[in-house]
Amino acid sequence: MTSGSVYNGLYYAGRDKFQVQFRVTGHGILEFDVAERGRLEIPVQKTTLDLIGDPGTTLQMRWSTDDLRHALLCNQPALLNELSALNLPRATLTQLAILQAKQRKSLKGETHRVPVYLSLIAAFFVGGYFALQYSTPLLADLIPYQWEQKIGAFALENYRLGKKTVDDPAVIDAVNTIVNRINNFDDADIEYQPAVVDADMINAFAFPGGYVVVTTGLIENADNPEQVAGVLAHELTHVIERHSMRKLLRHAGMGVLIGIVFGDVSALSQLIELSAQLDSLSFDRDQERSADEGAIKIMSAAGLSPKHLATFFEKLPKADALTGSIPQLFQTHPLTDDRIERVAQATEPEQLFAFAMDWDEVKRRVKRPEAAHASGK
Numbered sequence: 001m002t003s004g005s006v007y008n009g010l011y012y013a014g015r016d017k018f019q020v021q022f023r024v025t026g027h028g029i030l031e032f033d034v035a036e037r038g039r040l041e042i043p044v045q046k047t048t049l050d051l052i053g054d055p056g057t058t059l060q061m062r063w064s065t066d067d068l069r070h071a072l073l074c075n076q077p078a079l080l081n082e083l084s085a086l087n088l089p090r091a092t093l094t095q096l097a098i099l100q101a102k103q104r105k106s107l108k109g110e111t112h113r114v115p116v117y118l119s120l121i122a123a124f125f126v127g128g129y130f131a132l133q134y135s136t137p138l139l140a141d142l143i144p145y146q147w148e149q150k151i152g153a154f155a156l157e158n159y160r161l162g163k164k165t166v167d168d169p170a171v172i173d174a175v176n177t178i179v180n181r182i183n184n185f186d187d188a189d190i191e192y193q194p195a196v197v198d199a200d201m202i203n204a205f206a207f208p209g210g211y212v213v214v215t216t217g218l219i220e221n222a223d224n225p226e227q228v229a230g231v232l233a234h235e236l237t238h239v240i241e242r243h244s245m246r247k248l249l250r251h252a253g254m255g256v257l258i259g260i261v262f263g264d265v266s267a268l269s270q271l272i273e274l275s276a277q278l279d280s281l282s283f284d285r286d287q288e289r290s291a292d293e294g295a296i297k298i299m300s301a302a303g304l305s306p307k308h309l310a311t312f313f314e315k316l317p318k319a320d321a322l323t324g325s326i327p328q329l330f331q332t333h334p335l336t337d338d339r340i341e342r343v344a345q346a347t348e349p350e351q352l353f354a355f356a357m358d359w360d361e362v363k364r365r366v367k368r369p370e371a372a373h374a375s376g377k
Contacts, residue, residue, distance in 0.1 A: 005023065005024070005078065005082060006021050006022070006023055007021065007022055007023070007024075007074050007076050007078075007079050008020075008021055008074065008076070009021075009022060009032075009072050009073055009074035010072070010073045010074075011032065011034060011040075011070070011071070011072050011073075012069075012070060012071040012072075012073075013034075013037070013068055013070050014068045014069060014070075014161060014162075015158075015161055015162075018034050018035065020032045020033070020034060020072075022072070022074075024044070024079070024082055024083065024086070026086065026087075027086075027087075028043060028044040028045060028083070028086045028087075028088045028092075029041050029042065029043055029044070030042040030043075030044060030047075030061070030072065032072075042061075042063060042070075042072070044061065044083060044086075044088060044092065045088055045089050045092045046063055047061040047062060047063045047072075048061070048062045048063065049061055049092075049095050049096065049099060050062070050099070051099055051102055051103060051106075052073070053075070056102060056103070056106045057075055057077070057103050057106050057107055058073055058074065058075040059073070059074050059075070059079055059080060059099065059103075060072075060073050061073075077103060077104075077107065080096060080099060080100045080103055081100070083096050084096045084097060084100055145190075145209070148208040148209040148242075148245060149208075149209035149210075150209070151207075151208045151209065151245075151248065152207035152208040152209030152210065152211040153209065153211065155207040155208070155211070156195070156207050156211040156213070159207075159213065160195070160197070163197050163198070163199070164197070164198035165195055165196060165197055165198065166196040166197070166198055166216060166366060168365050168366070168368070170361065170362060170365050171196055171219070171362055171365050171366050172196065174225065174357050174359075174362045175194050175196055175214055175219075175228075176194060177225075177355060177357065178225055178228055178229045178232060178355065179192050179194045179212060179232060181229060181302050181304075181353075181355070182229060182232055182233050182236060182298055182302065184302065185298055185301035185302040186233075186236060186237075186240060186298050188236075188240045190209075190210040190236075190239065190240065191210055192206075192210040192211075192212050192236065193210060193211050193212065194212040194213075194214060195211070195212065195213055195214070196213075196214050196215075196216065196219070196366070197213055197214070197215050197216070198215075198216050198366075199215040199216060199217055200215075200216070200217045201215055201217045202215065202217045202218050202221050202316065203215045203217065203218060204218050204228075204231050204232060204235050205235055205238075206232075206235045206236050206238060206239045206244070207239075207244060208239065208242075208244045208245050208248070209239075210236075210239055212232065212235070212236070214228070214232070216366040216367075218231065219362065219363060219366050220363055220366060220367065221315060222312060222359075222363075223311070223312075223359075224308065224355075224359050225355040225357060225359050225362075226304050226305065226308040226354070226355065227308045227309065227311060227312040229299065229302070229304055229308070229355075230295060230299055230304065230306065230308045230309025230312060231309065231312060233294070233295035233298040233299050233302075233304075233309070234291045234292060234294070234295040234309065235291070236298075237290065237291040237293075237294030237295055237298070238283065238287065238291050240294065241287075241290055241291070241294065243283055243287045243290075243291070246287075247283070288339065289339070292309075292339060292342065292343055295309055295343075296309075296343060296346045299349070300346070300347065300348075300349045301349075302349075302353060303349045303351055303352055303353030304349065304352075304353055305348055305349065305352060306343050306344070306346035306348075307343075307344055307346075307348075309343050310340055310341075310343040310344035313339070313340045313343065314340060
């Protein structure tokens with residue numbers, strides 16, 4: 001038996017997404033048709049249920065098959081009401097009751113927040129195009145850190161699809177040690193979450209919210225952990241100064257970000273698509289100069305010589321000559337002689353610090369085939 005209610009939702013199958021209409025049977029089966037995939041019938045009790053978006057009113061139902069992750073998103077409150085009335089296992093009904101209570105509370109609270117949002121929206125769009133182009137730094141600073149975390153989580157999830165990540169304890173511990181050293185001296189209240197991706201490209205970058213990606217190519221081409229620390233101090237300065245958010249604002253526009261506030265499913269899907277470009281978008285000269293200065297400040301405070309960063313910068317053109325291709329870090333962070341010289345001439349720390357790790361062993365372990373595994377994210 002199928003209910004007469006038809007719900008609109010977004011269905012994700014890995015990287016692919018589809019606008020769908022679905023129903024729920026009396027036995028708790030989600031039924032919908034997907035172009036090129038045919039009819040799908042998914043038991044609700046076999047999915048992982050959660051509320052997403054801000055203020056947390058969109059129901060997300062996730063499940064996995066052998067080779068793919070799936071999700072069905074719907075922001076219609078009536079769906080939770082119908083699911084809660086079905087004869088489902090006790091554990092599922094308990095979870096639905098918790099989500100239903102949260103959704104009702106969020107919807108009730110939203111009535112008080114709407115006037116504030118509308119005022120912000122009006123302010124954001126005053127001046128239209130010119131306000132967006134020339135007020136991006138100000139707008140980026142107005143974005144709450146919690147929004148950045150959600151955006152960064154989406155971006156990282158999208159980036160990691162189909163890629164292998166390294167889970168060798170020695171490699172992970174080494175990267176965490178480097179990131180923690182930076183975290184202790186960056187004067188920022190950000191919880192960094194590093195990940196090592198198995199890729200030959202020489203690259204490292206940080207998504208909004210502190211999600212850090214380091215490639216095995218960067219580790220293999222670094223002479224020591226201090227060079228990696230310099231690169232990461234530069235990348236994390238981009239996050240601290242919200243350069244990534246400015247890039248996203250320029251390419252996405254405020255409409256997408258405002259849609260997130262209201263739990264707009266279509267806005268979330270657009271953001272996922274746009275955030276996939278963050279790792280390939282270049283920063284401008286002022287942002288690169290600012291990130292260099294931030295890296296120098298962090299490294300000096302942490303007892304790390306800025307010359308390590310300058311030395312690594314010098315390696316990038318050499319890698320270009322050897323491989324015949326431009327390193328990814330060079331493409332997204334254009335280097336100039338004056339940048340390298342400015343970092344190289346930075347004042348040395350009064351007391352130098354050196355990481356106590358066997359860097360050659362770390363580099364050896366990232367090359368092992370068993371060090372990496374395919375990521376579901």
